[in-house]
Amino acid sequence: MRLLAILMLATLTGCSMKSFVTPAAVVSGAAVGSIAGPGGAALGAGVAYAGAELWTLEDENKQLVTAITTGDVQGIVAAQMKGQQSTIEKATDTIWTALKVAALCGLGVLSIPLFITRSNTKKINKICEKTDAEIN
Numbered sequence: 001m002r003l004l005a006i007l008m009l010a011t012l013t014g015c016s017m018k019s020f021v022t023p024a025a026v027v028s029g030a031a032v033g034s035i036a037g038p039g040g041a042a043l044g045a046g047v048a049y050a051g052a053e054l055w056t057l058e059d060e061n062k063q064l065v066t067a068i069t070t071g072d073v074q075g076i077v078a079a080q081m082k083g084q085q086s087t088i089e090k091a092t093d094t095i096w097t098a099l100k101v102a103a104l105c106g107l108g109v110l111s112i113p114l115f116i117t118r119s120n121t122k123k124i125n126k127i128c129e130k131t132d133a134e135i136n
Contacts, residue, residue, distance in 0.1 A: 025052035 025048040033044020 025049065 029048025
C-alpha cells in the first residue's frame with residue numbers, strides 16, 4: 001500500500017520514474033549481495049549504483065546531444081537565412097519601387113484627360129458667351 005502511495009505521489013508531482021531507478025537498484029544490489037555477507041552487500045550496492053547511474057547518464061546524454069544538435073542546426077539555418085533574407089528584402093524593395101512608379105505613371109495618364117476636359121470646357125464657355133451676346 002505504501003508503494004502504491006509513493007508511486008501515486010511521484011506520478012502526481014511530475015517526478016519521473018527514472019529518479020527512483022538509482023535507489024531501487026542500490027537496494028536490490030545490496031539485497032542480492034547480502035547472500036555473500038557484508039562485503040557482498042557493499043559490492044552489490046556499489047555495482048548496482050554504478051549501473052543505474054550509467055543508465056541515467058546515458059539518457060541525459062541523449063537529451064544533451066539532441067539539444068546541442070538541434071541548436072546547431074537551427075543556428076546554421078538562421079545564419080544561412082540571413083544571407084537569403086537580405087536578397088529577399090532587396091527583391092521586395094525593388095518590387096515595391098516598381099509598383100510605386102507604375103502607380104504614379106497611372107495617375108499621370110489618368111489626370112491628362114481631366115486637364116484637357118477643363119481646357120475644352122473653358123473654350124466652350126467662351127464660345128457660348130459670344131453666341132449669347134450676339135443673339136441678345
